[in-house]
Amino acid sequence: MLELIAPLVVQNTTKIVALSLDGLGGLPRPETGRSELETARLPNLSALAAESACGLIRHVAPGITPGSGPGHLGLFGYDPLRYQVGRGVLEALGIEFDLRPGDVAARGNFCTVDASGRITDRRAGRIPTEVSVRLTERLRGIRLPGVELFVEPVKEHRFVLVLRARGRRGVLSGRLSESDPQALGRAPLPVKALEPKATATARWVNAFVAHARRRLADIAPANMVLLRGFDQLPKLPRFPEVFGLRAAAIAAYPMYRGLAKLVGMEVLKTGGTFGEELATLREHWDAYDFFFLHYKDTDKAGEDGNFDAKVAALERLDASVPDIRALKPDVLVITGDHATPSVLAAHGWQPVPVLLWSRYCGADPVTAFTERACAAGSLGILPSHHLMPLVMANALRLTKFGA
Amino acid sequence: MLELIAPLVVQNTTKIVALSLDGLGGLPRPETGRSELETARLPNLSALAAESACGLIRHVAPGITPGSGPGHLGLFGYDPLRYQVGRGVLEALGIEFDLRPGDVAARGNFCTVDASGRITDRRAGRIPTEVSVRLTERLRGIRLPGVELFVEPVKEHRFVLVLRARGRRGVLSGRLSESDPQALGRAPLPVKALEPKATATARWVNAFVAHARRRLADIAPANMVLLRGFDQLPKLPRFPEVFGLRAAAIAAYPMYRGLAKLVGMEVLKTGGTFGEELATLREHWDAYDFFFLHYKDTDKAGEDGNFDAKVAALERLDASVPDIRALKPDVLVITGDHATPSVLAAHGWQPVPVLLWSRYCGADPVTAFTERACAAGSLGILPSHHLMPLVMANALRLTKFGA
Numbered sequence: 001m002l003e004l005i006a007p008l009v010v011q012n013t014t015k016i017v018a019l020s021l022d023g024l025g026g027l028p029r030p031e032t033g034r035s036e037l038e039t040a041r042l043p044n045l046s047a048l049a050a051e052s053a054c055g056l057i058r059h060v061a062p063g064i065t066p067g068s069g070p071g072h073l074g075l076f077g078y079d080p081l082r083y084q085v086g087r088g089v090l091e092a093l094g095i096e097f098d099l100r101p102g103d104v105a106a107r108g109n110f111c112t113v114d115a116s117g118r119i120t121d122r123r124a125g126r127i128p129t130e131v132s133v134r135l136t137e138r139l140r141g142i143r144l145p146g147v148e149l150f151v152e153p154v155k156e157h158r159f160v161l162v163l164r165a166r167g168r169r170g171v172l173s174g175r176l177s178e179s180d181p182q183a184l185g186r187a188p189l190p191v192k193a194l195e196p197k198a199t200a201t202a203r204w205v206n207a208f209v210a211h212a213r214r215r216l217a218d219i220a221p222a223n224m225v226l227l228r229g230f231d232q233l234p235k236l237p238r239f240p241e242v243f244g245l246r247a248a249a250i251a252a253y254p255m256y257r258g259l260a261k262l263v264g265m266e267v268l269k270t271g272g273t274f275g276e277e278l279a280t281l282r283e284h285w286d287a288y289d290f291f292f293l294h295y296k297d298t299d300k301a302g303e304d305g306n307f308d309a310k311v312a313a314l315e316r317l318d319a320s321v322p323d324i325r326a327l328k329p330d331v332l333v334i335t336g337d338h339a340t341p342s343v344l345a346a347h348g349w350q351p352v353p354v355l356l357w358s359r360y361c362g363a364d365p366v367t368a369f370t371e372r373a374c375a376a377g378s379l380g381i382l383p384s385h386h387l388m389p390l391v392m393a394n395a396l397r398l399t400k401f402g403a
Numbered sequence: 404m405l406e407l408i409a410p411l412v413v414q415n416t417t418k419i420v421a422l423s424l425d426g427l428g429g430l431p432r433p434e435t436g437r438s439e440l441e442t443a444r445l446p447n448l449s450a451l452a453a454e455s456a457c458g459l460i461r462h463v464a465p466g467i468t469p470g471s472g473p474g475h476l477g478l479f480g481y482d483p484l485r486y487q488v489g490r491g492v493l494e495a496l497g498i499e500f501d502l503r504p505g506d507v508a509a510r511g512n513f514c515t516v517d518a519s520g521r522i523t524d525r526r527a528g529r530i531p532t533e534v535s536v537r538l539t540e541r542l543r544g545i546r547l548p549g550v551e552l553f554v555e556p557v558k559e560h561r562f563v564l565v566l567r568a569r570g571r572r573g574v575l576s577g578r579l580s581e582s583d584p585q586a587l588g589r590a591p592l593p594v595k596a597l598e599p600k601a602t603a604t605a606r607w608v609n610a611f612v613a614h615a616r617r618r619l620a621d622i623a624p625a626n627m628v629l630l631r632g633f634d635q636l637p638k639l640p641r642f643p644e645v646f647g648l649r650a651a652a653i654a655a656y657p658m659y660r661g662l663a664k665l666v667g668m669e670v671l672k673t674g675g676t677f678g679e680e681l682a683t684l685r686e687h688w689d690a691y692d693f694f695f696l697h698y699k700d701t702d703k704a705g706e707d708g709n710f711d712a713k714v715a716a717l718e719r720l721d722a723s724v725p726d727i728r729a730l731k732p733d734v735l736v737i738t739g740d741h742a743t744p745s746v747l748a749a750h751g752w753q754p755v756p757v758l759l760w761s762r763y764c765g766a767d768p769v770t771a772f773t774e775r776a777c778a779a780g781s782l783g784i785l786p787s788h789h790l791m792p793l794v795m796a797n798a799l800r801l802t803k804f805g806a
Contacts (some may be wrong), residue, residue, distance in 0.1 A: 001464065008467070012482070380778075400749075
């Protein structure tokens with residue numbers, strides 16, 4: 001798709017706003033038979049849907065629940081099955097660690113092992129983040145010749161390990177097996193190289209684990225580490241070059257800033273609320289062609305299984321829609337990176353409503369921004385990475401294919 | 404898809420009519436909120452839609468605006484991303500030049516260069532076609548050893564250059580860079596071979612350009628040529644063989660006759676009006692199984708940005724529907740090769756309504772042949788090259804897949 005699009009791109013002065021409502025899609029609450037979107041009062045989104053082309057976005061494939069990485073990469077135009085980002089890299093992006101090409105990142109867990117070294121709790125009782133912060137400080141003292149180590153706390157028992165080769169690139173490889181046996185009663189596994197080039201990296205990682213074990217030996221319950229999801233930054237075509245857009249990302253949460261940076265968008269400094277995100281949008285309106293705007297509250301409420309809070313988050317967002325429209329974007333697209341149905345209290349595999357407004361979007365019969373209404377929209381069920389070409393077409397930024 | 408279909412084909416005596424309304428799809432006029440199809444009075448198409456399976460055809464991919472080449476190849480059953488036809492070849496087809504396997508065709512522009520050879524107008528002020536005709540006559544005098552040259556006027560400043568190797572096939576290659584720098588103030592570029600086999604072709608093309616420059620030197624404003632879109636006839640599976648159909652094309656415009664010929668259809672001699680096309684259809688009814696029928700007026704009006712003219716073109720077409728039905732085809736399919744919304748005054752990327760009637764098409768709730776109504780049809784959004792298999796099935800010309 002990117003190879004098809006890039007040669008068709010033309011320049012103009014149109015403005016595009018892409019708003020991602022994290023975890024947008026939901027499911028009916030059994031008591032009422034209505035989903036979060038169907039329960040919320042959303043006058044502005046309904047009015048916009050009536051003027052827009054609507055449909056459902058499928059992010060990966062039927063039945064596949066997307067993580068935030070593939071969810072957003074799809075929205076940015078990258079086929080998430082082709083462009084995969086390792087879990088260690090996503091974890092590093094999620095704390096806005098300045099990961100560099102060649103670095104190897106892994107997800108770490110503090111865990112509990114018994115006297116014979118067998119795992120008794122893979123999450124060390126989900127120790128509080130403050131405890132994790134102190135433990136990572138201990139591990140930062142570990143020194144290994146030839147490689148720089150970074151140990152960064154994430155949340156609860158989770159941390160990130162990053163290895164950076166001193167001096168030269170190409171020394172490290174993320175093709176490593178995991179140390180986490182994903183079972184109790186077994187000892188953590190030694191990490192193995194999955195390609196010859198990864199031999200040195202495996203040695204460094206195993207040396208780190210041996211040091212960590214000694215440094216944590218006296219700290220119950222978190223007396224050991226588990227590592228998985230080793231990977232390096234993927235090589236992605238750069239969004240501003242593929243689409244010929246000066247592209248800015250406005251997101252309060254580090255994970256989404258990290259994903260936007262990964263594809264080469266400019267990440268704007270902004271505050272922690274959506275109101276501050278909108279102020280940032282207004283302030284930089286003239287300087288960019290494309291704005292990726294991220295709204296987190298919908299996902300948070302869904303992950304908490306809090307149906308009413310998700311309804312409220314949708315209603316708060318609805319109240320902001322006129323502020324966005326007041327800027328008069330040429331294309332306004334609203335969708336999400338995945339569903340987070342409150343009844344699942346987790347990401348879901350369900351396709352997610354999308355609305356696309358432009359002067360040339362064409363009308364369809366949809367007059368509400370809900371899962372059920374959008375299923376009858378003119379966009380049909382759209383693979384997420386097909387959305388950007390449609391956005392570009394509506395911005396009149398693509399010339400025709402073939403004569 | 405073609406590889407899947409060909410072995411399933413069975414013979415029978417059913418008749419198929421595929422009617423392409425060029426540039427069929429439109430967009431709502433802002434004043435009324437209704438598209439051309441929604442504005443026109445189309446009693447016959449509405450009645451037919453009510454008895455048909457309806458949907459939307461997507462020709463290339465979401466957001467991609469198809470040219471006439473990919474638009475029609477898709478309707479003929481060829482995946483337009485897999486079977487690409489170069490612009491030079493399309494230009495030659497568009498004037499019904501008898502392009503042969505091995506020939507290399509290019510699009511030419513007459514342009515203006517200053518005394519130092521730098522381009523000052525890439526289209527030489529869009530000189531009238533009559534002037535172009537005289538200039539091409541001058542260029543026809545150019546002789547080069549080993550190759551035959553054809554220079555044919557198209558329209559305004561445009562012409563076609565065709566190189567044909569004397570004696571042997573396989574001497575020429577279309578893998579050449581373009582001479583048009585696509586910018587003013589620069590000299591035309593020498594054409595370069597993009598594969599070793601193209602070296603001789605590049606030499607001949609550059610020699611032609613040098614001669615052309617001398618022959619045009621005194622002719623203001625069109626004193627130079629630009630060449631691009633070099634290509635050869637693609638190797639396409641032949642439509643009559645893949646589908647086991649005696650296939651005839653009835654089209655008044657050369658481009659569509661050329662595209663039908665490209666896939667091996669028999670191109671019937673016909674007049675310049677749709678009424679004459681219908682007379683041709685009746686006359687040859689017994690001799691063929693499949694008729695491709697082309698209606699141009701919808702596209703012309705759309706390209707002119709003339710909403711009312713497009714509405715009128717649709718109403719004229721509607722009046723002809725009973726004449727087609729009177730022939731009692733077993734399958735009647737009506738769609739277009741791309742949208743040409745009057746508000747865009749150009750080809751559009753929007754999916755295009757399709758209706759498919761047969762005794763076995765299955766009913767759906769659609770009772771109007773419009774973009775909005777067809778979005779809710781039982782065919783959904785159908786890739787264009789999936790239409791022919793559906794047509795074949797409705798003609799009971801495909802046996803089952805797997806035992």
